[in-house]
Amino acid sequence: MFEPFLRRLDRFPNMGRDERQALLAALPPPTPSPPGHEIIRQFTEPRHSTLLLEGRVGRIVTLERGAQQITAIQVPGDFVDLHAFVLGRLDHSVVALGPVQTSAVAHEDLRRITDRYPHLTRCLWHLTLVDAAIHRQGLTVLGRREAPSRLAHLLCELYTRLHDVGLARDGTFALELNQVQVADALGLSAVHLNRSVQALRRRDLIRWDRAGTVEILNWDELATLAEFDPTYLQLTYSDGDRR
Amino acid sequence: MFEPFLRRLDRFPNMGRDERQALLAALPPPTPSPPGHEIIRQFTEPRHSTLLLEGRVGRIVTLERGAQQITAIQVPGDFVDLHAFVLGRLDHSVVALGPVQTSAVAHEDLRRITDRYPHLTRCLWHLTLVDAAIHRQGLTVLGRREAPSRLAHLLCELYTRLHDVGLARDGTFALELNQVQVADALGLSAVHLNRSVQALRRRDLIRWDRAGTVEILNWDELATLAEFDPTYLQLTYSDGDRR
């Protein structure tokens, strides 16, 4: 169940045995949470950082009038609130978007480890900065693209990220999100998102069945529509140790 | 000219004399750049990280058809590309939005300093995570707010950030951005942004003269319209210090 995280960790060059071991030793056994469970509540100061092992969680900001924005969708292998370790108070809540499994690392352990291993600290820092890069990409998606393109971008990104941790292949993956959740991530109404889904179906770019399995039928065309360029995901890792 | 950065640095509790000194020693003298100058080009791997001393710079993503999105507006005291130190390749370019002064720290120096001072490393990490928090806030602004509210949010945020580094007071600040730039940051057309500016003027919420001086006439109403809550900026203000 820790597979995805290990894969991600081992991508970093020069990852020492001892630092890797120190980090893994701080991970407690998996804890399940039901759909909708609020793993971290907005404005609190968590004492743990949560590693996602299975399922999807979202960082959610709730507005007046009940509208909400999902500012990030996390997949297995992601630290969903590592930034809270450094920042303290969280400006959003973290919610299970379906059934999930997580492992919560105590901040005091992280402090001990990062005091000892500067290189590992930069790796963790790196992970939080990839999140930031995803946010920036999201800003251009929300700011400058229309609905079908936004959806295409999300699907390309999720496929790439899931593939990276071994949870997608042959253009197919389990989305594990419903249309309302996707709409909330893309800043669209559920109705309009649905119409965008159908637009992509009609153009034979994707399949998306009721069970939530998505298949990308024509990657090139979908990526073109999305103007998707995976550079920002930093899948070829360097870690600040360039000399 | 280093004032804003010093102010920000000294906000961190437990900042040691030696670590503070080590960081300041790595800052070269100011370099001027003209408006529009591309400080970092997209997809390159910079060997320096740039501290902004005067003016405004933007992180800009250019799309096909010439549209562009400004994913971040940086003010004096901000490290505009500290993330590049950890990430390596940049997924956007960094452009002077007006005349600016900067100081570029060599990555090798940063590496030396962060190897030595774990606490300082967390402070720098912190700075990059506040950027990320601003991005998340931007996502909800672009995703779920309409134009006048977006503009109101940007003005509240910029005022708060500039005030934090001593560059705004009495509700007044130098925006140093033109309407096209603001529109590119908010995901709006220049025409529609202009209409939003006029809407806020008509409601007596702001003044915004041709020289680029903005005055917030009614903070409470503007902040309400924007649903602005400064928590995400990670500043701790004593009450009444905000205006």
Place this chain on the structure above:
DNA sequence: CGAATTCTTGACTAGGTTCAACTCCGGTGG
């Protein structure tokens, strides 16, 4: 004083929201 930016205005169009109803499907209990 003329040229170039920046801002402003009007008219029209396109994309997206809202509301309400309806379908599809899986689960549950009589």
Place this chain on the structure above:
DNA sequence: CCACCGGAGTTGAACCTAGTCAAGAATTCG
């Protein structure tokens, strides 16, 4: 076994926000 229920997805129509195009005013700069 089937009727019912609820959640998720789908459809249509009216409305509205924002984009586009194009032209004109205001300001700055050479």
